[in-house]
Amino acid sequence: MVQVRADGGGLVLQQLLYGDEVRSLSAINIEVPEVPPAELQPAEQLIEQYRVDGYDAAAYKDAGKESVLAAIDQKIAKKISVAAQTQPVGGEVIDLVEAL
Numbered sequence: 001m002v003q004v005r006a007d008g009g010g011l012v013l014q015q016l017l018y019g020d021e022v023r024s025l026s027a028i029n030i031e032v033p034e035v036p037p038a039e040l041q042p043a044e045q046l047i048e049q050y051r052v053d054g055y056d057a058a059a060y061k062d063a064g065k066e067s068v069l070a071a072i073d074q075k076i077a078k079k080i081s082v083a084a085q086t087q088p089v090g091g092e093v094i095d096l097v098e099a100l
Helices: 037-050 063-076
Strands: 002-007 010-015
Touching: none
Parallel strands: none
Antiparallel strands: 002 010
């Protein structure tokens, strides 16, 4: 599913973006290219093929982002403990001059 919206004299096609990820066309400074009719016709077909009557970006939740933020909040609240390391950090120190 994609969202097609008019913005600043152009069309923006976005695929399944969450509400906090939608930016305006003017914010990304894209040049307006000349589009030949041979390229415009297939683009119009794709738009018509994937068109839906309504799309609300706020209706979708980014579960991955929410999971990471929840883990951060738990860590801040000290509800997650760091497991003790079972192996010592580092290794045996060898004197190279003595070994030679």
